[in-house]
Amino acid sequence: MPTTQSTATLRSQPPLDTGARPSAWRRVLEVVGVQNISLLMAIALVVAVIGSQNPLFFTVGNLRVIGTAIAISGLLAVVQTIVIIMGALDISVGSIAGLTSVSSAMIFTATGPFLGVVGAVGIGMLCGLINGCIIVFGRVNPVIATLATLAAYKGVAQLISDGRAQGYTGADGFFVFLARGSILGVPTLILVLVIIALLAHVVLRYTSIGRNIYAVGGNDIASRLAGININRYLIGVYVATGAVAAIAGLLITARTGSGQPVSGSEGLELEAITAAALGGAALKGGKGTIAGTILAVILLGILTNGMTLLGVNSFWQNVAKGALLVLAVVIQQLRSGERRIGLPG
Amino acid sequence: MVKTIAPASGTVMLSAVGIEKSFGPVRALQGVHLELRAGEVTALMGENGAGKSTLLKILTGDLQPDAGTLTLAGDEVRFTDPRQSRLAGLRVIAQEPEVLLHVSVAENIYVGALGRQGMIFNRAALFARAEEDLRRYGFERVIRPETLGSALSPAQRQIVEIMRALVDSPSVICFDEPTSSLGDEEVVILFKLIRQLRDEGVAIGYVSHRMQEIFELSDNITVLRDGKFVGTKVTADTDHDDLVRMMVGRDLSQFFHRDPVVPGDTVLELRGVTNSHVTEINLEVKAGEVVGVSGLVGAGRSELMKIIVGDLRIDSGELLMGGTAMSFKAPADAIAAGIGFAPEERKAEALLLKRSVRDNVALARLRSLSRWIFVKSADEKALAAEYIARLGIRTPSSEQLVGNLSGGNQQKVVLARWLATHPRLLVLDEPTRGVDVGAKSEIYAIIDELAQAGVAVLVVSSELPEVIGLSDRIYVMAGGRITGELARASVTEEQILALAMDESAADPDFTVSLS
Numbered sequence: 001m002p003t004t005q006s007t008a009t010l011r012s013q014p015p016l017d018t019g020a021r022p023s024a025w026r027r028v029l030e031v032v033g034v035q036n037i038s039l040l041m042a043i044a045l046v047v048a049v050i051g052s053q054n055p056l057f058f059t060v061g062n063l064r065v066i067g068t069a070i071a072i073s074g075l076l077a078v079v080q081t082i083v084i085i086m087g088a089l090d091i092s093v094g095s096i097a098g099l100t101s102v103s104s105a106m107i108f109t110a111t112g113p114f115l116g117v118v119g120a121v122g123i124g125m126l127c128g129l130i131n132g133c134i135i136v137f138g139r140v141n142p143v144i145a146t147l148a149t150l151a152a153y154k155g156v157a158q159l160i161s162d163g164r165a166q167g168y169t170g171a172d173g174f175f176v177f178l179a180r181g182s183i184l185g186v187p188t189l190i191l192v193l194v195i196i197a198l199l200a201h202v203v204l205r206y207t208s209i210g211r212n213i214y215a216v217g218g219n220d221i222a223s224r225l226a227g228i229n230i231n232r233y234l235i236g237v238y239v240a241t242g243a244v245a246a247i248a249g250l251l252i253t254a255r256t257g258s259g260q261p262v263s264g265s266e267g268l269e270l271e272a273i274t275a276a277a278l279g280g281a282a283l284k285g286g287k288g289t290i291a292g293t294i295l296a297v298i299l300l301g302i303l304t305n306g307m308t309l310l311g312v313n314s315f316w317q318n319v320a321k322g323a324l325l326v327l328a329v330v331i332q333q334l335r336s337g338e339r340r341i342g343l344p345g
Numbered sequence: 346m347v348k349t350i351a352p353a354s355g356t357v358m359l360s361a362v363g364i365e366k367s368f369g370p371v372r373a374l375q376g377v378h379l380e381l382r383a384g385e386v387t388a389l390m391g392e393n394g395a396g397k398s399t400l401l402k403i404l405t406g407d408l409q410p411d412a413g414t415l416t417l418a419g420d421e422v423r424f425t426d427p428r429q430s431r432l433a434g435l436r437v438i439a440q441e442p443e444v445l446l447h448v449s450v451a452e453n454i455y456v457g458a459l460g461r462q463g464m465i466f467n468r469a470a471l472f473a474r475a476e477e478d479l480r481r482y483g484f485e486r487v488i489r490p491e492t493l494g495s496a497l498s499p500a501q502r503q504i505v506e507i508m509r510a511l512v513d514s515p516s517v518i519c520f521d522e523p524t525s526s527l528g529d530e531e532v533v534i535l536f537k538l539i540r541q542l543r544d545e546g547v548a549i550g551y552v553s554h555r556m557q558e559i560f561e562l563s564d565n566i567t568v569l570r571d572g573k574f575v576g577t578k579v580t581a582d583t584d585h586d587d588l589v590r591m592m593v594g595r596d597l598s599q600f601f602h603r604d605p606v607v608p609g610d611t612v613l614e615l616r617g618v619t620n621s622h623v624t625e626i627n628l629e630v631k632a633g634e635v636v637g638v639s640g641l642v643g644a645g646r647s648e649l650m651k652i653i654v655g656d657l658r659i660d661s662g663e664l665l666m667g668g669t670a671m672s673f674k675a676p677a678d679a680i681a682a683g684i685g686f687a688p689e690e691r692k693a694e695a696l697l698l699k700r701s702v703r704d705n706v707a708l709a710r711l712r713s714l715s716r717w718i719f720v721k722s723a724d725e726k727a728l729a730a731e732y733i734a735r736l737g738i739r740t741p742s743s744e745q746l747v748g749n750l751s752g753g754n755q756q757k758v759v760l761a762r763w764l765a766t767h768p769r770l771l772v773l774d775e776p777t778r779g780v781d782v783g784a785k786s787e788i789y790a791i792i793d794e795l796a797q798a799g800v801a802v803l804v805v806s807s808e809l810p811e812v813i814g815l816s817d818r819i820y821v822m823a824g825g826r827i828t829g830e831l832a833r834a835s836v837t838e839e840q841i842l843a844l845a846m847d848e849s850a851a852d853p854d855f856t857v858s859l860s
Contacts, residue, residue, distance in 0.1 A: 203718075206719055208715045208719075209718055211708075214700060214704075215708060219696065224656070225676045225686060226676070226708045227676055286699050287699055
């Protein structure tokens with residue numbers, strides 16, 4: 001031990017806790033977080049409004065519809081949260097999902113389910129690896145890099161499929177189970193989301209990997225000087241993102257019954273980013289939680305479902321989603337307490 | 346522009362009584378009083394973190410006090426934003442003023458008042474008005490109305506900010522460390538202006554660290570310490586030592602306490618290390634030694650430190666740790682070899698401001714606190730608690746965000762991070778920059794104890810008394826080379842300076858500025 005006892009006598013002791021017990025409400029706030037409480041209240045409000053307007057909302061069938069609808073965007077939102085915490089962004093997740101959706105159907109037809117799954121996930125990881133390498137070795141801004149690969153991966157998906165949905169044979173059982181099966185009454189789709197989300201939560205919260213991801217996003221120079229291999233983390237997170245996007249691609253194939261190069265996945269990146277931002281992930285990096293993102297995914301899912309039930313046309317729904325992303329970021333900005341005059345940046 | 350009816354000199358223009366302000370658990374101000382009188386300059390002094398900036402923000406309405414009253418010209422006021430205080434005649438001149446880069450000085454000065462020109466923007470009239478106002482305050486030769494904001498020096502920006510304030514003819518003006526970015530001649534101009542304003546009956550508040558200025562300029566001095574009001578004195582009735590005692594709360598005779606030990610084995614040795622920043626560096630640091638590195642800004646000191654900690658590569662030459670040649674490809678390699686590094690730019694290069702003290706302390710040794718990849722949070726908390734106690738880090742708990750701590754405590758968190766890795770060599774680049782006097786002496790004590798425990802310490806500092814007071818040996822750098830090595834016993838500031846300017850004299854582009 002380098003320091004000796006005499007240090008302690010040199011200075012006054014740090015102020016101790018006053019000993020007063022925080023009120024119950026305060027403790028709930030601390031555990032759940034202000035962000036998550038507001039999301040829960042927003043969900044309650046939306047449920048109350050929609051439920052009172054349309055009794056169909058509360059039927060088991062409809063809740064299942066919501067659950068399966070959020071499974072795919074939820075997966076992408078979970079990984080996007082990790083990317084955002086690290087101070088980056090991955091716009092190409094939707095394209096990766098499309099590419100893996102269509103290629104999985106083709107590999108299934110050619111070889112069978114096992115290679116189909118492995119191949120799809122492998123392709124997703126390869127896409128992520130390419131993203132990571134462009135960003136790390138080409139020193140390209142993550143937004144630009146993945147904007148480029150968004151177009152490129154979409155192009156590849158259309159090339160190999162000739163732009164058409166690809167049917168598959170020989171794997172009906174697997175995809176039917178994925179799309180409509182359930183374990184102990186929980187639909188498989190939702191189960192997949194729950195497993196991935198829990199995994200991400202545990203990694204971020206309880207492991208050195210997660211800690212270092214927060215560190216890299218919070219201050220990359222400090223992280224490097226503290227011995228963290230930033231490049232390895234960046235590439236690793238993009239590869240993991242590609243893998244999860246591939247799982248989302250498999251779910252798309254399962255739900256639609258065919259490999260979809262574009263139509264099943266287009267726009268999912270926007271939903272994923274919206275959910276992460278709404279859930280409290282700071283686009284500057286270093287901040288965000290999986291719990292927040294999942295609550296935001298649920299809120300978004302209910303909103304979309306509710307708008308459909310209330311007969312809002314789908315074009316307006318897109319406008320609403322865009323507005324919500326702006327709102328989420330504005331709230332974040334206000335809550336961060338930074339007053340800005342002029343352009344942020 | 347100038348107030349026509351000046352209040353009688355000595356009238357209390359602004360008074361703040363019993364001001365309290367807390368940020369979460371941190372009590373930034375407790376029972377603070379301040380009086381600014383017409384025709385007088387009142388200095389506001391205190392260490393970093395004493396609450397000066399918070400108090401200024403409360404005066405302008407940028408922050409709202411939790412308790413206490415503000416009185417302006419006899420009326421109790423409650424400002425909820427800076428606009429209101431401005432309209433009421435109170436201005437604070439920011440330390441680093443915002444200037445619009447792509448418009449002229451004239452437009453910058455009247456930026457809030459352009460509307461008064463009528464519907465049509467009359468550029469010529471605006472320039473003439475700016476010219477006249479600049480002349481009135483003696484700035485006509487320092488700054489031109491047509492100069493673009495982007496071409497202004499820090500001092501000229503300050504002048505623009507002051508001219509902006511004078512447009513409203515305020516009755517109270519506060520300067521927040523106005524001379525920190527000014528050269529000597531510019532300071533003279535500024536002081537002339539401040540005296541002119543004072544003689545016109547403006548009540549002036551003046552925040553500064555520089556004792557000399559305070560004695561030269563002020564009529565009264567108010568001192569804050571740790572957010573508390575220590576006292577107000579008439580400048581003529583006090584002196585330097587008295588003020589330091591008020592600010593620090595104790596005597597500083599033991600400021601640089603060092604108990605040098607007999608050095609042990611050589612820990613770090615550089616042989617002919619050269620890269621694009623430094624040339625032919627030969628240097629060694631032994632166990633138990635504190636070695637200082639001095640030199641002017643730009644002499645290559647920080648770059649040399651970054652080479653040692655594996656952040657910059659060596660082109661030729663050797664770096665040995667404990668006699669073994671090393672080849673660091675990244676800081677991780679240097680850490681593995683037993684090197685800890687507190688960089689110059691604490692916030693930008695060391696701290697995770699939005700994470701807890703615990704996270705920050707554990708950052709460099711997370712692996713050893715983990716079982717497989719899972720962090721053992723109990724061990725981590727114990728580690729943080731140990732160093733909070735040992736270094737006297739003032740924080741409500743280990744869960745407090747580092748961004749909420751004062752500069753000195755933030756620096757201790759950085760030190761804690763590296764002490765937790767039990768380094769053989771600790772590299773400290775400007776360890777006390779932006780740290781208040783009290784925390785400074787605590788950091789010196791920590792360095793002394795580390796050396797006694799056998800750690801080799803390498804310290805870069807621009808403050809000559811600090812290098813001399815701390816180091817057993819001093820290397821002086823100039824132009825990327827080591828120009829001399831001095832032993833503690835005989836060192837004078839003049840010797841160091843002479844060596845520091847050794848090569849810079851030949852290089853006209855070299856900026857000569859210590860600190």
